Structure formats: structure tokens, C-alpha cells
Amino acid sequence: MNWDSYIKSYQSYLKIERGLSKNTIENYSFDIERLCLFLDQNNSFVSPITIGGELVQQFIYSVSKEVNPRSQARIISGLKSFFSYLIFEEYRTDNPLELIETPKTGRKLPDILAVDEIDRLIEAIDLTTNEGERNRAMLETLYGCGLRVSELVALKISDLFFEEGFIKITGKGNKQRFVPISEITQKYIQLYRETSRNHSGIQKGFEDTLFLNRRGRQLTRAMIFTIIKNLAIKIDLNKTISPHTLRHSFATHLLENGADLRSIQLMLGHESITTTEIYVHLDRKFLTEVLHSFHPRNNFDSLEK
Template identity: 85%
Template sequence: MDWKKYIKKYQSYLRIERGLSKNTLENYSYDIERLCLFLNQNEIEISPIAIKEETLQQFIYSVSKEVNPRSQARIISGLKSFFDYLIFEDLRVDNPLELIDSPKTGRKLPDTLTVEEIDTLIEAINLNSNEGERNRAMLETLYGCGLRVSELITLKNSDLFFEEGFIKITGKGNKQRFVPISEITQNYIQMYRETSRNHVTIQKGFEDTLFLNRRGRQLTRAMIFTIIKNLAVVVNLNKTISPHTFRHSFATHLLENGADLRSIQLMLGHESITTTEIYVHLDRRFLKEVMNTYHPRK
């Protein structure tokens, strides 16, 4: 009952008022659509304006049988946001999930790679292939600048300020930041631009896109995942890795070598320092060295 209408308005709100990306919009919408499916399957006819806590508790109970606590917590958070929007629009006076607690999930520490493992992965790239120079430049940029995969595939030639030693990144919520880029990474990008990229027939609308697929269009997130997973197989790396693993490794290696959390936060584009603080938990040896170096009672 009217769910599609309210979901569409909610999506417009998230896109226009909060500036969220397409991927984030899809994630938020998926949680609400999952609730709609539950209502249909159980022949419960009720609008988002009238739905009560009891019905939502039934939905969450059914979900808990299918997903882990972390996914369950994400669903609850997404639905709370939707009902908060309805309150904001004066369509409801209460949030029916207000008294429903999310399951305790703990804090998952991200996987990381050693410098040697990153070198091994990049060295395994076949530079004789048409995409070799591009793939090396992409992985060097992921690791060298700590980018999200969405930031990598949308990077523009006009975002490169090599003389100043920075690149301009458009992150979550279309927020922009400048990230330092080393001469090594600059060189790999230049090699790619001057060799394989020059031989691609670029499609209209993608002239400024830095990393292109063989058809001259922007790469997909899935393609970056595939490239990295295939390299992991080639080098027999017994770790589950993704593009985000390079970002985590970037932050961890900076911290291990003495960088401060505030600087890492700015480079990663984290809105809150608490998000960046997860990296402190990755290396207890590093914490011990900090204590022994800086505490007056060492």
C-alpha cells in the first residue's frame, strides 16, 4: 500500500538533500524492498505510515534466520533512516524501530596485505596484454592514494594535478578532497596514458575518464574486483581480498610508519575520526612501540 511512492520520494531525498551515491541509494532501497516482500508474502496490507513496531519485529525475526548479525544491523539501520525521513516530512509522528535494538556485532577489523604481497600482486600483471599498463596503474593508484573503488573508476584526467603532487577525489556524498600522489604512481599513470589509453577508441562522454575498458567506457566496480581476484589466484595468495583491501593496507602501512590518525583521516575522506581509529587495532606491535617511544614512564 503506497510503498513504491514513498520509496521513490525517499530516494529523491537521499540523492538531492544528502547527496548520496547511486550505490548507497540502492543499498538503502534494498532493505525497504525486502520489508515489502515480507509483507506481501504474509499478506499484510499496511502502509509505511501505519505500520507498527510489532510487524517490524516479525520482519526482523524472519530476517535473523537468513543473515548474519552484521547484515541484520545494517537492515535495521536502513529502515530506521527511512522512518526518520517520514517523520521529517510530517508523515509519521514516531519511528516504529526506535525501541528495536540492533544485534551486537563487534568491530570487524579489515583484512590487509603486506608490502611484499602488494608488490607480488602488481608484479604478476601481464604487461604484454592490452590492459597490463592500465591494471598496474590502477592498483598502484588504489594502494598509493588509498582510494575507494568508486573513486578510482570515476577519476578524471582533469582531476590530476601532478605538478602540485595531488589528485582531486570525489568521494561519498559528492564531497571532494585532495589526496597526495607520489611520483612513482604518477609515472605509472603517465605510462598508461601515453601507451595503451592512446590506442582506445573513446566513447562519447568518457573523454575525460582516466581508466577505460577496451570499449572506451568507464570500468565497472565488478571489473576491478575481478582483476584483483584473478591476480590473487595467479600468485596463490591465500587471502580473501578486494579493492578495499588496498585502501586498508594504505592506511595501515601509513600508521605503522608513524603517520598520525588525523592525516590518514583526511586522505581517506573519513567524516569521523572514529572510523579511522579502526586501524589502531590492526597492529598491536605498533602500539607497543608508540608506548615505549613516547610515554615518560617507558
């Protein structure tokens, strides 16, 4: 077996046994292919079974000159997973990355938008265009339900349960969850469905896809990024934002208005509440307000009695 054969076998394992999404599998595979390219460029003709730690270390060192510590850590993690799979399948007995340390990246707090900034983004949408109602409905859904961009583009009409006040989301690893949806978000989705969506030529196989491009097919993730980026430029927003920024903002605004972390975790679809804690940006002012509002020692009058 050559590298390609092992990679394909690993991809099948990630899809079938671990239930990972197509995007996640592609990211894992990209890191392995990057290692293969390094080996080719250096005339190192070794297989995944015979490659040693020293050669992998040279690859990591070369990568460190090109990417930041966070990306470097992701590459190391991805390669460790690949070689752990080879050990699991008894192709090899050791992991060549076992002694390679992952660089410290620290905790990066996500960027968020204030409520008025989100309002300005949505107000900047040109509703006179064919895509206007669709774009407004998409941004309202991203922010109103805290979705990942991959979850938004995959949303089906059959996933909408408006009478019950929920939508069904298929997240990472094909895991499904029900997320509450507000009446205002429902309203904008219905407007889109009754206007531009009903008047577009829907391609066969996409009849159930909610958000469609001008050719009547499912939107790409890249297109959502472009729409949001252009809106940010239009309102002179001096922040680098993406669809994920609206997800971060959803979680943060819920927390700041009194929602508990467990509820936010369920809505975001996080397996671990630790992920939610890192995900949610907390400023010091909000933490101070929480302490003053809820800690029993902050009631001076009660201590004087």
C-alpha cells in the same frame, strides 16, 4: 501513496538534501524493498504509514535467519532512517523500529596485505596484454592514494594535478578532497595514458574518464573486484581480498611508519576520526613499539638520574 511512491520520495531526499551517492541510495532502498517483499509474501497489505512495530519485528526475525548480525544491523539502521524521514515529513508520528534493538556486532578489524604481498600482486600483472599497464596503474593508485573503488572508477584526467603532486577525489556525498600522489604512481598513470589508453577507441562521453575498459567506456566496480581476485588466485594468496583491502593497507602502512591519524583521516575522506581509528588495523607489536619509543617512563636511564 503506495510504498513505491514513498521510496521514490525518500530517494530524492537522500540525493538532494543529504547528498548521498547513487550506490548508498541503492543500498538504503534495497532494505526497504526487502521489507515490501516480506509483506507481499505474508499477505500483509499495509502502507508505510500504518505498518506497526510488531510486523516489522517479524520481518527482522525472518531476516536474522538469513544474514549475519552485521548485515542485520545495517538493515535495521536503514529502515530506521526511512521511517525517521516519514516522521520528518509528518507522514507518521512514530518509528516502528524504535524498540527494536540492533544486534551487537563488535569491532571488526579490516584485513590488510603486507607490503611484499602488494608487490607480488602488482608483479603478477601481465604487462604484455592491452590491459596490463592499466591494471598496474589502477592498483598503484588504489594503494598509493587509499581510494575507494567508486572513487577510482570515477577518476577523471582533469582531476590529475601532477605538477602540484595531488589528485582531486569526489567521495561520498559528492564531497571533494585533494589527495597527494607519489611520483611512482604518477609514472604508472602516465605510462598507461601514453600506451594502451591512447590506442583504444574511446567512446563519446568518456574522453575525460581515466581508466577505461576495452570498449572505451568507464570501468565498473565489479570489474575491479574481478581483476584483484584473479591476481590473488594467480599468486596463491590465501586471503579473501577486494579493492578495499588496498585502502585498508594504505592507511595501516602509513600509521605504522609514523603518520598521524588526522593526516590519514583527511586522505581517506573520513568525516570523523573515530571512523579512521576503527578503519586502521593495529597489531600489538606495533602498539608496543610506539609505547617503548615515545612514552617518557620507558627511558630507564632518565629515571635513574
